[in-house]
Amino acid sequence: MSESELWYESVPEVFRDWPEFAFVEDLPDLPGVLLLGDSISMSYTRPVRQRLEGIANVHRVPDNGRSTRFVLAEFERFLGEKPWKIIHFNCGIHDITQFDEDGEVVEEGAVGAQQVPLAEYKANLAALVGRLRTTKAILIWASTTPVQEGTRARSSADVVRYNQAAATVMADRGILVNDLYALALPRMTALQPPLNVHFTEAGAAVLGERVAAVIREQLD
Numbered sequence: 001m002s003e004s005e006l007w008y009e010s011v012p013e014v015f016r017d018w019p020e021f022a023f024v025e026d027l028p029d030l031p032g033v034l035l036l037g038d039s040i041s042m043s044y045t046r047p048v049r050q051r052l053e054g055i056a057n058v059h060r061v062p063d064n065g066r067s068t069r070f071v072l073a074e075f076e077r078f079l080g081e082k083p084w085k086i087i088h089f090n091c092g093i094h095d096i097t098q099f100d101e102d103g104e105v106v107e108e109g110a111v112g113a114q115q116v117p118l119a120e121y122k123a124n125l126a127a128l129v130g131r132l133r134t135t136k137a138i139l140i141w142a143s144t145t146p147v148q149e150g151t152r153a154r155s156s157a158d159v160v161r162y163n164q165a166a167a168t169v170m171a172d173r174g175i176l177v178n179d180l181y182a183l184a185l186p187r188m189t190a191l192q193p194p195l196n197v198h199f200t201e202a203g204a205a206v207l208g209e210r211v212a213a214v215i216r217e218q219l220d
Contacts, residue, residue, distance in 0.1 A: 003023075004023040004025075007023045007062065008023065010062040010077060011062040011063065012062075012063055015062075015063070015064070018042075019046055020042050020043075020045040020046055020060060021060070021062065024049075024057060024058065024059050026057040026082075027054075027057060030054075030055065030056055030057045031056050031057070031085035031086065031219060032056070032057050032059065032082050032083060032084045032085055032086075033048075033052065033056045033057065033058045033059065033084070033085060033086045033087075033088065033215055034059050034060070034061065034079070034082075034084045034086070034087045034088070034137070035048065035058065035059070035060040035061070035088050035089075035211075036060070036061050036065055036071065036078060036087060036088070036089040036090070037060075037061075037065045037088075037089060037090040037091065037142065038064055038065045038066055038067075038090070038091065038092075038093050038094055039064050039093075039198060040090070040093060040145055040180075040197070040198065040199070040207070041060065041065065041088075041090060041142075042060070042064060043198060043199050043203075043204035043207070044199075044204050044205075044207040044208035044211055045058070045060045045208075046204075046208070047204060047205045047207070047208020047209065047211075047212070048208045048211050048212045048215070050208075051208065051209065051212035051213075051216075052212050052215065052216065055216065055219065056085070056086075056215070056219060059082070061074075061077075061078040061079075062077065062078070063077075063078070065078070065090075065091060066091070066094040067091055067094035067095045067115060067116050068091040068095055068116055068120075068121055068124035068125060068128060069095075069115075069116055069120075069124065070091075070094070071089075071091055071128060072124060072127060072128060072131075075128075075131055079135065083135075084135050084137040085137060085138065085219070086137055086138045086139075086140060086215055086218055086219065087132055087135065087137045087138070087139055087140070088140040088142060088178065088211060088214075088215060089128075089132065089139065089140070089141060089142065090141065090142035090143070090144060090180075091124075091125070091128075091144075092121075092143075092144030092159070092162050092163070092166070093144055093145070093147075093154070093197055094115060094116075095114065095115055095116035095121050095162060096114050096115070096116075096144075096154055096155065096158040096159060096162055097114070097115045097153050097154060098110075098111060098112035098113060098114060098115070098153045098154065098155070099112045099113060099114075099115055099153075100112045105152075105153045106152070106153050107152070108152045109152075111155075112153070114158060118161060118162060118165055121162055121165060121166075122165045122166075122168070122169060125165075125166055125169045125170075126169050126173075129169065129170075129173050129175060138176075138218050139175050139176070140175075140176050140177075140178050140214060140215065140218065141166065141170045141175050141176065141177050141178065142177075142178045142180050142211070143163045143166065143167070143177060143178070143179050143180050143181040143182070144159050144162060144163055144166070144180075144181060145159075145180050145181055145184045145197070145199075145207070146159055146181055146184055146185045146188055147159055147197050148188055148189070148192065148194070148195055148196075150195050151195045151196065151197060152195070154197060159181065163181055176214075176218070178210065178211065178214045180207060180210065180211075183206070183207070183210055184199075184203070184206075184207070190202075190203075191203030191206060
């Protein structure tokens with residue numbers, strides 16, 4: 001089986017036609033960059049590739065990275081066997097998603113318990129950093145992007161609390177932080193659809209520009 005066939009085998013069928021999951025054929029002598037994260041990272045994958053064309057081979061994990069639990073469970077599949085120069089990573093939006101007592105995402109206006117409690121989130125991040133360090137790659141943590149008040153199953157206060165916990169984990173371990181939260185917060189309504197955690201195409205381009213710039217700084 002060819003390398004491209006192996007790649008598509010690793011991508012869930014629902015994502016195989018999505019351009020952010022297109023097979024990337026590495027150019028020789030360029031460093032490998034891995035984007036690890038949820039659907040927010042999916043949205044800025046193409047802008048990052050465009051801005052780093054000819055500078056780095058930019059890959060992403062073969063799935064929606066979702067929560068810290070999911071990334072830890074799928075770690076080997078996500079990291080693959082390539083030698084990574086830089087890994088840019090985030091988990092958060094799924095960790096703070098609120099569920100009801102039946103294990104379902106809460107209805108609009110309702111409040112539930114976070115999918116991954118804060119203490120577990122912090123422990124999971126510490127474990128994830130430990131495993132990522134075995135790759136010898138430069139690690140860049142991206143803070144979780146903001147959510148608008150009233151967004152179903154998410155709380156802006158939780159984003160702040162979980163980002164603070166993540167910042168502590170990264171500071172204790174000397175991990176560089178790309179503060180996408182601070183970047184997006186002043187212009188959320190311009191970059192996101194109403195009451196939606198995701199970003200418009202223009203919003204994804206703004207995130208991608210920042211991500212590419214931070215990665216390039218580390219490559220330089």
